[in-house]
Amino acid sequence: MKTFTFYKPTELEGASKLLSGVGRGYLLAGGTDLMTEMKQGVIEPELLISASDIKDMSGIVWNDSGITIGSMVTLDEIASDTNIESRIKSLAEAAISIATPQIRNIATLGGNLCQRPRCWYYRNVRFNCLKKGGDKCFAIGGSNKYNAILGGGDSCYIVHPSDSATVLVALKAKVDIFRNFQRVTMPIRDFFIGPEVDVTRENILEPGDILISVQIPKESMGGKNVFLKAKERQSMDFAIASIAAMAKMENGLITEVGIAAGGVAPTPWHLTSTERKLIGYCVDDINVQAISAEAFADAKILGQNGYKLQLAQTYLERALNLVLR
Ligand SMILES: Cc1cc2nc3c(=O)[nH]c(=O)nc-3n(C[C@H](O)[C@H](O)[C@H](O)COP(=O)(O)OP(=O)(O)OC[C@H]3O[C@@H](n4cnc5c(N)ncnc54)[C@H](O)[C@@H]3O)c2cc1C
Ligand code: SF4
Incomplete structure (x- = not known):
């Protein structure tokens, strides 16, 4: 591992300023993904900024x-x-499904949302694929059992690894970001970006930006x-496929609905057209099997x-039967 500078600021301003001044600066949350990337040689930070003392986060x-x-x-x-468990069960279910008790004890929500993909070509330093600035996706025509079936375009077929992201998209959550010394709030679905926007990253964060918090309405x-x-x-x-649904x-009559799929696309996949087939309809008129079969037509x-x-498709059908019946 190469040497790096380490700071532990107490304010977002100081952390953001430090991070925006250095090309290879990283925010350190629980470190369960960042440290793995460093040990594997996928990244070589010059600067690590610990977020553990920043109260706003x-x-x-x-x-x-x-x-x-x-x-x-x-x-x-x-x-x-217990409040999350009783009022937002899907989020508790996602959290408990992640990794091991040891990892869950230190891994953070922000780190879970910002973790890097698990595509093994990305994780292996010997493959300089598109995501790392190379000129080829090795998963196309290579070992692609765990790669995306949606949203890869013609470039990168990672699946977004975060289970909490899938649930938060279905719950229509918002994220608060510290950017240019201001707090910016946006829908979480706009936080994630696919390879058609930028193949080298998975979210909109620029150097110096910090994810502060997540709001669930x-x-x-x-x-x-x-x-x-x-x-x-x-x-x-990790999920080979997952569905988060709320209704x-x-x-x-169905008055609110939110559905997202995980493990199938480079971003948590918001099933907006499926939502449109449900909202405002009488639950007895819904053909769950047909709607689930159509949801992944692309x-x-x-x-x-x-x-x-x-x-x-099968998990979507099961999830809809659970939230609509
Ligand atoms: C064995 C194993 C099994 C796993 N299984 C699953 C699974 O089933 N489902 C799943 O969802 N995940 C799984 N994970 C991934 C795990 O959940 C993540 O490693 C963890 O959530 C990352 O959180 P962290 O706080 O440790 O982040 P870190 O490792 O500290 O950071 C990860 C990345 O996010 C950035 N970052 C962190 N916080 C912020 C912030 N607030 N603002 C901006 N950038 C930030 C860091 O700079 C870094 O790039 C697994 C991991 C392991 C090792
Ligand atoms: S899917 Fe993405 S990360 Fe994996 S090899 Fe292709 S370009 Fe690289």
Whole structure:
């Protein structure tokens, strides 16, 4: 590992200023992904800025408009929060499904959302693929069992690795970002970007930007919500496909709905056209099986990942049956 400078600021301003001044500066949260990348030689930071003493990034706050979760809140804190468990079950389900108790104890929500992809060509220093500035995607025509079936365009077929991201897109959450010494708030679905925007990154963060917190609106709570995750191994594994869904009903009519798929695309895949087929409709008129079959019509199979299509359709059908019935 190469030497690097380390700071532990207490304010967002200081952290952001330090990070924007250096080309290879990284924010360090729990370090469970960042340290792995450093050890594997995928990244060689000149500067690490610990976020552990920045108060604005910590804590879980409930208020009239919903809940705000600091980006430095750990996955274990989310999984074991009884209010989250009872009011936003899908988020608790996602958190508890991630990695191991040891990792969840130090891994943070912000780090989970900003973690880098698991495509093994990306993680292996011997492959200088498009994502690392090279001129080729090795997954196309290579080993692509775990790669994307949607949204890869003609360039990069990573799947976004974050389970919390899938749930937060379905819950129509917002993110607060520290940018140019100001707090900027945006829908979380706009936070993530696909390879057609920039193949080298997975979100809109620029050097110096910091993810401060995540807001979940109260409109997304109070109904039914669920997170279903298909894994190859039952412990400590990433999603090969997942579905997060939430729905609210009044007098048999669907009044709120949010659905996203994970493990299938370079971004958490917001199923907006499926949502449009549900919102305002009477639940008895919904053909869940047909809607689920149509939801992934744009899927493009790479060779070894065709099984993901049926898996995603089946998990969507199961999730819709759970939140609509
Ligand atoms: C064995 C194993 C199994 C796993 N299984 C799963 C799984 O099933 N599902 C899943 O979702 N994840 C899984 N993970 C990934 C794990 O959840 C992430 O490593 C973890 O969430 C990262 O959080 P962290 O706080 O340690 O981030 P760090 O490692 O500190 O940071 C990760 C990246 O995010 C950036 N970053 C962190 N916080 C911020 C912020 N606030 N603003 C801007 N940038 C930031 C860092 O600079 C870095 O680039 C697994 C990891 C391991 C090792
Ligand atoms: S899918 Fe993306 S990360 Fe993987 S080899 Fe292709 S360009 Fe690289």
